[in-house]
Amino acid sequence: xxxxxxxxxxxxxxxxxxxxxxxxxxxxxxxxxxxxxxxxxxxxxxxxxxxxxxxxxxxxxxxxx
Numbered sequence: 001x002x003x004x005x006x007x008x009x010x011x012x013x014x015x016x017x018x019x020x021x022x023x024x025x026x027x028x029x030x031x032x033x034x035x036x037x038x039x040x041x042x043x044x045x046x047x048x049x050x051x052x053x054x055x056x057x058x059x060x061x062x063x064x065x
Contacts, residue, residue: 028053031060 028038031053038053043061051060 028060034060034062036060036062 031038031051034050036050037060038055038058039061040055040058043049043059046064047061048064049059050062052058053060
């Protein structure tokens with residue numbers, strides 16, 4: 001029974017940090033990797049917000065498809 005609890009905990013910890021492509025970004029490096037750029041206070045027209053850049057008020061924006 002203990003091995004089942006260990007396996008479940010391992011799977012939760014292992015799968016937890018796997019974000020989807022559209023998941024919110026949390027820093028400028030992740031924003032850049034997702035094809036975006038950081039700007040404050042809001043995204044310009046024709047762009048959509050895909051996350052934040054870690055700094056208060058800064059948004060990660062990417063061109064709408």
